[in-house]
Amino acid sequence: MSLTDKEIMDGVLAEFSNLAAIPRKSNHEEAVSNFLKERALSFGCKVIQDEKFNLIIDKEAAKGCEDWPRVIVQGHMDMVCVAAEGVEYDPLTSPIKIINDGEFLRADGTSLGADDGIGVAAAMYLLQQDFNHGPIRAIFTVDEEQGMTGAKELDSKYLLDAKYLINCDSEAFDMLTLSSAGSVNIDAERRVTWHKPEHRSAYKFVVKDLHGGHSGEAINCGYANAVKVIAQAINSITKKTEIELASITSLKARNVIPSEAEFVFTSPLSNVKVFDVVVAKITDYLKAAYGNVEKNFT
Incomplete structure (x- = not known):
């Protein structure tokens, strides 16, 4: 039947x-x-x-x-x-x-x-x-x-x-793919030493609501990587002032394109408006580089 x-x-x-x-x-x-x-x-x-x-x-x-x-x-x-x-x-x-x-x-x-x-x-x-x-x-x-x-x-x-x-691990019932694929996992470790912060003003920088996705299936879609974005933010901030980095966090699986990440830092600068320039710069960068695919980021 x-x-x-x-x-x-x-x-x-x-x-x-x-x-x-x-x-x-x-x-x-x-x-x-x-x-x-x-x-x-x-x-x-x-x-x-x-x-x-x-x-x-x-x-x-x-x-x-x-x-x-x-x-x-x-x-x-x-x-x-x-x-x-x-x-x-x-x-x-x-x-x-x-x-x-x-x-x-x-x-x-x-x-x-x-x-x-x-x-x-x-x-x-x-x-x-x-x-x-x-x-x-x-x-x-x-x-x-x-x-x-x-x-x-x-x-x-x-x-x-x-x-x-x-x-049977593809994306469509009506398609056969003849190919091979591979991946590389890299685990990096660095010993961290902690000390009492020297600066009194603490800040948190967050990027979130990026598209994300599977790092295999969606790697060719042009989505932004939140960890790379906050690395750019750290680089921009350290050109303006000395900082002490307290934490970097992106709690996602290792084979997911990170859709959100954050870092916390202290600075001798107490005026948050100094960092608004960096936020604006990163925002403009995301719009220019990823605006066609990243429409809802914060």
């Missing part, structure tokens, strides 16, 4: 709703891995869960299709966990609250987790369907967002007996 597009989409979204109820921050995927394992077992698949909580799920070929090549569909279980300012959200315990307006899904004040929840949901839906197919293997890895440790430590034997692998 053939299914309509709506029936297929409803089935995939039902699987996605299951995932949204389970917190799955990178390096904390045990609960979602256990859930997917039990669910796959419930509809007759064979499941292996390795020490990293990666899942290898096998669906036997349909009758008469046993000689067809094995196809792997692959996705990752973890998600980027980000919440809007003021939203109570614990990425280790809080479920995602989905809002469906009839056209789009979004989350109530947090990231949605469609990267890669929708890919995992589509694969889980596929494993339940009855159609002519060769052996299908679903591989769900952990920690894609931060370090790829799940993929790096996956035993290669689960890949070598398949002819095709389809990575």
Whole structure:
């Protein structure tokens, strides 16, 4: 029996709703891995869960299709966990609250987790369907967002007996991408020594309400990086006066283009109007350099 597009989409979204109820921050995927394992077992698949909580799920070929090549569909279980300012959200315990307006899904004040929840949901839906197919293997890895440790430590034997692998971590259902991608993580540390401030006047400089976005999917969109913006502000201020830097903060995930950042400093200058010039300069710079894409910044 053939299914309509709506029936297929409803089935995939039902699987996605299951995932949204389970917190799955990178390096904390045990609960979602256990859930997917039990669910796959419930509809007759064979499941292996390795020490990293990666899942290898096998669906036997349909009758008469046993000689067809094995196809792997692959996705990752973890998600980027980000919440809007003021939203109570614990990425280790809080479920995602989905809002469906009839056209789009979004989350109530947090990231949605469609990267890669929708890919995992589509694969889980596929494993339940009855159609002519060769052996299908679903591989769900952990920690894609931060370090790829799940993929790096996956035993290669689960890949070598398949002819095709389809990575279900793209942006559109109707598009196949043939390419490879990579990333580099750099961790820098510097020992900080603290002392009592010499200057009595303290100030906070904040840039916020930039667009932000995923550093992989949106890196070519021309969005401003809030950390770079405050670095420019610090450079501008130190040309006018000596400062003591108290803090720099940008509380976002490492693979997110920062949409907000702030720094606190002390200065011998007690007249805030001196710094209004810097605020105006940074504002003009953002309008000139990013005005086509950054329309709501503060």
